[in-house]
Amino acid sequence: MDFVEAAIAAASERRSKRKTPFKDEDRPLVVLSYAQSLDGCIGAKDNTQPLRLSGPESMRLTHCIRARCDAVLVGSGTVKNDDPRLSVRLDNHPPSVQPRPVVLDSRLSAVSSTSNVVTLNNRLIVFCQYLDSDPEFTTLQSKRAVLESHKVSVVNLASRHDLPDNLDPASSSDVSSIPIPLMLRVLKSKFGVNSLMVEGGSRIISAFLGLGSLCVDCLIVTVAPMFVGSGGVKAFDSGGEGADEGKKGQSVALSVVDPVYRQFGSDIDSGSKKLARGPAMALCKISKPNYNRSQIPATAVNNLHNMDSFTQWCLVCERKLNHDAVYCSIECLKTDFVSSGTFILPPSSPVSASSCAASSTSRAPPSPTNCPPSPTPSHGSFSDMSSSWSSSYSSSSSSNGSPDRSQMSRHEATQAILNPPFSLEFKSRRPRRI
Ligand SMILES: NC(=O)C1=CN([C@@H]2O[C@H](COP(=O)(O)OP(=O)(O)OC[C@H]3O[C@@H](n4cnc5c(N)ncnc54)[C@H](O)[C@@H]3O)[C@@H](O)[C@H]2O)C=CC1
Numbered sequence: 001m002d003f004v005e006a007a008i009a010a011a012s013e014r015r016s017k018r019k020t021p022f023k024d025e026d027r028p029l030v031v032l033s034y035a036q037s038l039d040g041c042i043g044a045k046d047n048t049q050p051l052r053l054s055g056p057e058s059m060r061l062t063h064c065i066r067a068r069c070d071a072v073l074v075g076s077g078t079v080k081n082d083d084p085r086l087s088v089r090l091d092n093h094p095p096s097v098q099p100r101p102v103v104l105d106s107r108l109s110a111v112s113s114t115s116n117v118v119t120l121n122n123r124l125i126v127f128c129q130y131l132d133s134d135p136e137f138t139t140l141q142s143k144r145a146v147l148e149s150h151k152v153s154v155v156n157l158a159s160r161h162d163l164p165d166n167l168d169p170a171s172s173s174d175v176s177s178i179p180i181p182l183m184l185r186v187l188k189s190k191f192g193v194n195s196l197m198v199e200g201g202s203r204i205i206s207a208f209l210g211l212g213s214l215c216v217d218c219l220i221v222t223v224a225p226m227f228v229g230s231g232g233v234k235a236f237d238s239g240g241e242g243a244d245e246g247k248k249g250q251s252v253a254l255s256v257v258d259p260v261y262r263q264f265g266s267d268i269d270s271g272s273k274k275l276a277r278g279p280a281m282a283l284c285k286i287s288k289p290n291y292n293r294s295q296i297p298a299t300a301v302n303n304l305h306n307m308d309s310f311t312q313w314c315l316v317c318e319r320k321l322n323h324d325a326v327y328c329s330i331e332c333l334k335t336d337f338v339s340s341g342t343f344i345l346p347p348s349s350p351v352s353a354s355s356c357a358a359s360s361t362s363r364a365p366p367s368p369t370n371c372p373p374s375p376t377p378s379h380g381s382f383s384d385m386s387s388s389w390s391s392s393y394s395s396s397s398s399s400n401g402s403p404d405r406s407q408m409s410r411h412e413a414t415q416a417i418l419n420p421p422f423s424l425e426f427k428s429r430r431p432r433r434i
């Protein structure tokens, strides 16, 4: 279908040109696609049975996206609720050629040997997360063995044995939330998945959208002309219990730039050309004095740590500093945000990219005069995390009068963020669209 091809081709091209602190080529191209009602629901009241929102034409679109991707991912909630097949069922599509189903089932509580994704034998991949010390370790290992006896590939992201050598296992204590960037890298490096369709449900959509262009390349949303009413499952930030609980009530600066709309039967589909989070909003979030780290999506925190994001961030910002204005991409801000919220640089900051690059290759701790230290993940408040920084920085200013953040004390650096002595300029910002 032209619409799908065009959207994915545009996303792919954009991705190849994008300068991010992360290596996009290490993960599959990600197409997030779901169907929602006019009141933003993807599921029925009480989340107890599947809700058909798409008409035949837009359902065909969904199957075209599945056909176009190597794998199709859902969360454990969707498996419990819908028992989906996740297969391509199109007239002209060979039934034997199918995307691999992928389920994020942290505690192996949803997928069983009778689930459609298992019995259809499309080489299901299940991601879970538990430590050897987990009180339920034996039970989880037994469940794993049963699934493996049904040809399911089970990956425990907390286990070194399950990961390629170049990836570090997940170390978060939040075992209910699969670290998405790490999971994506495993999909690519271990299973050769180059394109991934993410279908839902609500918490999975929220988690991916929360990571923005870090993990989503293309967004295709079907809007069906109906209202689900109160109690329906919201597409985004349903506020339900579980992995994204910390995001409840959090305003989200996410915009789709240059969207395109098509009508499929009675439904409208929106395909994104670009997905962007508003940097200003991200800054606003980190600027709240009482900012609580639990509000940061757990997935972002865990995975940015895994991705050794900090040193690469330095490289990106060095480029931006050449424009003589502060510019941080959302990836920068997000890294910021996770590392401790003190990384916004004044123009002409003396941070040296070459020394950061050197520390990136050696993985040695960066020198305090050049780069801030790599963050140590913590599970306390924002200020708890900040205190893990070195306190050896001394106060100073750079030659242009703006503070040399690399020489600041923790407290001063935090104050610089809360009350920046320089104006932040975000280049290439377009007005937000709703
Ligand atoms: N209309 C549509 O296009 C679609 C609708 N749905 C609907 O969505 C509903 C299910 O949504 P939810 O209950 O929210 O379940 P979900 O399918 O989003 O799964 C959420 C669960 O996945 C696990 N998980 C593991 N790692 C996670 C991470 N990093 N982030 C978030 N969750 C993670 C957690 O255990 C969490 O409870 C159902 O009503 C289903 O019918 C689902 C897919 C598409």
Ligand SMILES: Nc1nc(O)c(N)c(N[C@@H]2O[C@H](COP(=O)(O)O)[C@@H](O)[C@H]2O)n1
Binding pocket: 034, 035, 050, 051, 052, 053, 054, 058, 059, 062, 074, 078, 082, 083, 084, 085, 086, 087, 199, 200, 222
């Ligand atoms: N595109 C779309 N439109 C709807 O109206 C839907 N209810 C869904 N649901 C998704 O499709 C899964 C079911 O897939 P199978 O038909 O069993 O292959 C369901 O679990 C949701 O992920 N999608």
